[in-house]
Amino acid sequence: MNSAAYAHHLASLQQRAEDALARCGFDALLIASGIEKYAFLDDRPYLFAPNPHFKHWLPLTQHPNSWLLIRPGQQKPLLVYYQPDDYWHVPPSAPSGFWVEHFEIRIISTPDEARQHLPLQLAAAGRLAIIGEADAALEGLVPNNPAALLNLLHYARGCKTEYELTQMRAASARAVRAHVAARQAFLAGASEAQIHAAYLAASGHTDRDLPYGNIVALNEHGAVLHYQYQDLTPPTQSRSLLIDAGAQVAGYAADITRSWSAGDADFDALLAAMESAQLALVGEVRAGVDYRDIHLSTHARIASILKTLGIVKAMSEEAMLAERITSTFMPHGIGHLLGLQVHDVGGFMADETGALAPKPEGHPYLRLTRTLQPGMAVTIEPGLYFIPTLLKALRAGPHAGAVNWGLVEHLSRYGGVRIEDDVVCRAAGAPPENLTRDAFAALG
Ligand code: GLY
Ligand code: MN
Ligand code: MN
Numbered sequence: 001m002n003s004a005a006y007a008h009h010l011a012s013l014q015q016r017a018e019d020a021l022a023r024c025g026f027d028a029l030l031i032a033s034g035i036e037k038y039a040f041l042d043d044r045p046y047l048f049a050p051n052p053h054f055k056h057w058l059p060l061t062q063h064p065n066s067w068l069l070i071r072p073g074q075q076k077p078l079l080v081y082y083q084p085d086d087y088w089h090v091p092p093s094a095p096s097g098f099w100v101e102h103f104e105i106r107i108i109s110t111p112d113e114a115r116q117h118l119p120l121q122l123a124a125a126g127r128l129a130i131i132g133e134a135d136a137a138l139e140g141l142v143p144n145n146p147a148a149l150l151n152l153l154h155y156a157r158g159c160k161t162e163y164e165l166t167q168m169r170a171a172s173a174r175a176v177r178a179h180v181a182a183r184q185a186f187l188a189g190a191s192e193a194q195i196h197a198a199y200l201a202a203s204g205h206t207d208r209d210l211p212y213g214n215i216v217a218l219n220e221h222g223a224v225l226h227y228q229y230q231d232l233t234p235p236t237q238s239r240s241l242l243i244d245a246g247a248q249v250a251g252y253a254a255d256i257t258r259s260w261s262a263g264d265a266d267f268d269a270l271l272a273a274m275e276s277a278q279l280a281l282v283g284e285v286r287a288g289v290d291y292r293d294i295h296l297s298t299h300a301r302i303a304s305i306l307k308t309l310g311i312v313k314a315m316s317e318e319a320m321l322a323e324r325i326t327s328t329f330m331p332h333g334i335g336h337l338l339g340l341q342v343h344d345v346g347g348f349m350a351d352e353t354g355a356l357a358p359k360p361e362g363h364p365y366l367r368l369t370r371t372l373q374p375g376m377a378v379t380i381e382p383g384l385y386f387i388p389t390l391l392k393a394l395r396a397g398p399h400a401g402a403v404n405w406g407l408v409e410h411l412s413r414y415g416g417v418r419i420e421d422d423v424v425c426r427a428a429g430a431p432p433e434n435l436t437r438d439a440f441a442a443l444g
Contacts (some may be wrong), residue, residue: 001098004165009163010077010102013057018072021129027122031057032132032143033066033082033109048210050251052324053131056157059099059167059250063092065111067118079103080114106111112263114138124179139318151354151403154346158337159375164252165424165433168339168377171211172422172435174245174247178203182216183260192216192230195241203247212342215244222259223387225332238262240410246342253342255379256436257420266407267307267414274384277301278419282380285423285432291368291378292360295334298382302326306383311411311443315402315410323399324362328390335379339420343367344377372425377435380423385410385416 017029033054050061057068057077065082086089095105106117120140122128131150132143160168181202185195196216200206207213217227219235222242244257259274261267280301286296291314303317303326311329312320320326337344347368350357357369368378386408394400421436 003098005161005163005166006098007102009161010057012161014070014077016153016156017070020149021072022127023152024146024149026129026146026149027127028072028119029070029127029149030118030123030128030130030132030141031070032130032136033060033063033068034133036064037135038083048049051132051136052251053153053344055251055340058103059097060092061248061251062357065108065114066430067114069118074438076102076104079105080117081105081107082109082111082114083107083422084109112138115140135297148249148292149304151349152352155349155352155354157339157344158346158349158370159373160339160377160424161375164339165377167250167252167425168254169435169439170249171247171252172256172439173250174203174205174255174444175245175254176436176439178205178245178247179243179258179440180245180443181254181257182245183258186218186238186243186260187262189234189238189298191232191234192218192221193232194234195243196230199243205247209248211246211248213234213254214246215242215257217242217415219413220415222417223385223412224415225383225385225387239264240267242415242418244418244420251340253338253340254422255338255342255420256422257381257418259417259419261414266309266410270305270384270411270414272418273305273309274382274417277305278380278382278421281382282421282423282432282434282437285372285378285380285425287372287374287428287430289372291334291370291372292357292363292366294380295363295366296360298330298334299326302330302382302384309407310404311407312402313404315399325394325399325402327362328387328394329380329384331365331385331387331390332381332383333363333368335381336367337370337421338377338379346370374425374427376425378423378425379420381418381419381420383416385418386412386414387416388412 031053034051036048040047069078129146129149130143178199182195182199185198210275215227219239221227239262241260246254303320306312337347348356359366423432424433
């Protein structure tokens with residue numbers, strides 16, 4: 001990692017924190033890394049999910065019970081680093097790596113020891129902003145999560161620093177290697193579970209490391225937007241694969257979907273049409289563009305595809321939009337902010353005060369309604385699916401006659417198509433950076 005880029009990243013975060021503290025009337029900012037959580041009546045912990053505010057500063061993702069204190073002025077942030085003497089589990093190793101020199105570090109071996117290093121008096125006086133989950137609290141250090149301060153930080157987090165983009169480029173590179181392996185496994189007739197295993201092996205991740213559970217959907221399963229299972233045995237015929245799978249680097253996520261075909265004229269025509277629509281939509285990621293307009297543009301493009309391919313025949317594209325026919329085939333948003341969280345926070349903020357930018361009428365599942373700014377990382381993930389429950393409603397409604405049900409029935413055997421890239425908005429006038437396509441191109 002380029003140390004200068006990291007130093008610059010930290011300086012940006014320090015500036016944002018100092019500004020937010022001053023505006024919200026606090027003297028310092030304390031961030032809890034989080035705690036391990038346990039299954040009800042059990043002694044098995046769930047996978048640890050760190051506080052994203054903590055990993056914004058530090059590439060540490062497996063570090064419960066640690067704390068980060070940011071004090072305005074020139075001092076380095078104070079990291080209270082939990083390293084228990086534990087022979088049941090592997091404790092965090094001694095601090096090492098490019099980040100260490102930028103922090104004042106105190107090692108603790110029990111969670112409560114953190115109190116010895118943190119400003120209890122400031123907390124008692126109500127001068128300490130503490131970001132964390134309620135159950136990360138220690139005596140005298142109870143997270144207060146001031147809403148105004150969180151709004152300022154969440155709004156700013158939409159735009160990535162160069163350090164963050166470097167991590168996200170690396171996450172995309174890691175994921176696309178695995179996507180290539182998954183496609184090969186699909187073409188060789190592997191089951192969903194085997195495709196998933198091929199993906200993991202090529203990514204160098206285990207399930208624990210993935211930013212979200214892989215969606216590995218053969219044939220009709222591609223119609224389930226967040227299909228969560230993996231069949232152990234292959235279907236008799238593998239016609240299509242929809243795989244939505246990511247990777248992580250230093251706590252930053254890639255979120256990538258590819259749809260593959262084993263060969264069929266109608267499905268391949270749909271794939272080709274979706275590929276060109278997706279590329280055109282990526283091209284719309286420009287500074288100053290309202291992301292809601294990209295979502296609405298998606299629906300116009302879906303209407304055009306439905307018409308051109310003859311899936312919906314006796315209806316104009318305008319009428320399809322007016323009657324919301326396109327939502328039967330694309331019932332999710334065009335994408336979302338991406339970064340420390342797969343669905344990164346702050347997607348609905350009109351400004352840094354926390355005012356909401358509403359979703360367009362009739363589009364309840366859009367997760368990003370902001371105007372794009374340079375440095376924002378978003379996904380562009382149009383889909384076109386044959387979802388039985390939504391098709392049933394269309395068939396029972398007044399527009400059933402406009403649909404070529406024979407073609408719908410044929411394409412339903414392929415489930416659907418989704419193509420998802422991770423895209424960075426650049427300076428006004430410049431085309432976007434496509435992290436995903438650049439990573440595929442780099443594979444040669
Ligand atoms: N992988 C979930 C999504 O694409 O939003
Ligand atoms: Mn996504
Ligand atoms: Mn995805």
